[in-house]
Amino acid sequence: MRTNPQGSQTQLAPTAAQTTRDNPWPLSLLTANIKKYVNRMSPLWVSGQVVEYKKRPGARMAFFVLRDADQSTSMTVKCWPTVLDSLGTSFSEGAQVVVHAKPDFYEGSGSLSLMANEVHAVGVGNLLAQIEELRKKLAAEGLFAQENKQPLPVIPRRIGLIVGRNAKAKQDVMVNALARWPLAEFEVREVAVQGPTCAGEVTRALKDLDGIPQVEVIVISRGGGAVEDLLPFSEESLVRAAALARTPLVSAIGHEEDAPLLDFVADYRASTPTDAARRIVPDFQEESLGLQGACSRLRTQMLALLDQHLGQLAQLRARPVLADPSAVIAAQEHSLALESQRLRFRFETQLENQLTSLNGWRDALKAYSPQGILERGYSILRSPSGGVINSVSQVTKGDLLEAIFADGTAVTKVFGTNQKKA
Structure with a gap:
């Protein structure tokens, strides 16, 4: 029963589907029903990554946030401190864990959490096995296919650089690139390069730089580290974002063994940040020497071609027609005069013959006329x-x-x- 604004009592709807605008549930009834439903759920095993955890000595309960890296879904987990004590230093932000817990709903704030009685750290071996399965899956989809690789620009207008905050890798890339090509320009994005927020920050920075038309190549650099620290660079969300990037991508994570999946999808994999710097810009000194050599070869070829044409011109000038044009003209004038005389003689002879013949015909016609x-x-x-x-x-x-x-x-x-x- 509930009391309406007029002071009379009405019967509450027995189910959520039967509530109406005029007969709604009180919020407390809704949260009470949700709690009943959640309490009926069985304990279950869930996996995820620890993204927020601060150890509070003396606290009666321990709290941490568990996140599904691929879906960016998170939930608060609470447990007795003794549950985490057995894990020692293996439990920290960024750790992959498996939790046995029962869902718990708090009516006061309407929040859902997990009450854990077991927490187990996932070993590196298991994580690498999962990454290998993901690698096979993405390879089957064609994300690592060679025909999808884009060529790197010869001289990029601007270089996008994604590195850690105050990281040495930033200086390694920029100093070496500028030493090779002093005109290089950078668009830098500093992000977390390990830990629970790494994959998300790198993905956002990548999409940001990919949307800048002046950025013609993007470098993601870290400079090595433990296998556990490099796990974010194998997260599916980051790898798929890299595959969709329109800008050529260089991966310079710097781990020769157990390479992260980002290395497979990148257009070029650099072994170190310094290697990336050498790859993204040409060497000014080498290019200058090459240009000087090309200019020298071109000059030699042009001089040889000029000598050839000068020789041909000298041969032409040595010919009589060019050496003494008047003599050739005089000879032609004499030949023309002789030919004119011959033509005049032949014409006069033929004309006389025709006149003689015509006179004969005239006499014949006259003789036979009346x-x-x-x-x-x-x-x-x-x-x-x-x-x-x-x-x-x-x-x-x-x-x-x-x-x-x-x-x-x-x-x-x-x-x-x-x-x-x-």
């Missing part, structure tokens, strides 16, 4: 109507006819006809 016939003594008779008389049968006695001669005409009269017999 006028020519008349000049040879013939004449033409025409009737008064103008018709040509070409037969004796066309005339009769007494007809007047016109006689046409070569030099004129006359009128004649027919006094008689004489027809030839066939």
Whole structure:
């Protein structure tokens, strides 16, 4: 039963699903029901990484925060101090542990925690075995494939550097890189390079630098350390972030054996921070010498090519046409004059022959023309109507006819006809 604002009592909903806007549960009832549900849960084993722990001598209870590194999920664990005393120095922030605990819900603050009765540190061997399983899994997904590797820029505009706070690795990379290439520029992100916050801080720094267009290569450097200290560089979340980076990545964690998984996904694995510095920038002195050598070879080749063309030019100048052009022109003028005379003679000869032939044709045409016939003594008779008389049968006695001669005409009269017999 609950009392509403009007002072009357109403029946509370028996289940959470039956609550309404007008008939809600009091918060205390909700927390009481959650506690009942949690209390019914059985103890269980959970694993994770210790991220917060401060030993308080004389305290009745010990508290630490357990985190799932891959999912960034955390929960407070409480236990009797004697549970942790048996672990000694192996229990500290960053340690991987397995906890046997029962979930516990505190109604006052509505918080869920674990009440542990056993805490065991996970051995390095077990952790390395887990890393090996993860390596096989990521390799099967193609994260370490050689075809995914990006080439490093020859001369990067700016270098992204992820290192520990006040770490020697920072100086190793920057001093050696600047000694090789004085114009090198750095975008530095200082992070935790071991411990429970390492993977998260490195991942955030990597994503930050990957988003800067001027940064053309990123170096993650630590400079070696114990296997346990390097475990964060094998966490799945960091390795996947490195695989997704668009900027070429250099891993300089510096552990030859039991290499962290970051080495496998990086585009280049440097054995030391100094090695990384040598890889990301060229050596100015070497490049200068190489450039001088290239310039010297180019000069030699250009001089040889110039000598070759000068020799060819000298040969051309030695030819008669270039040595004395007027002599060549005079010779050509003489040849042209002779050829002109020959052409004129052939033309005149052909013209004379054509004129002779034309005169012959003219005489022949004149001889066979009517006028020519008349000049040879013939004449033409025409009737008064103008018709040509070409037969004796066309005339009769007494007809007047016109006689046409070569030099004129006359009128004649027919006094008689004489027809030839066939």
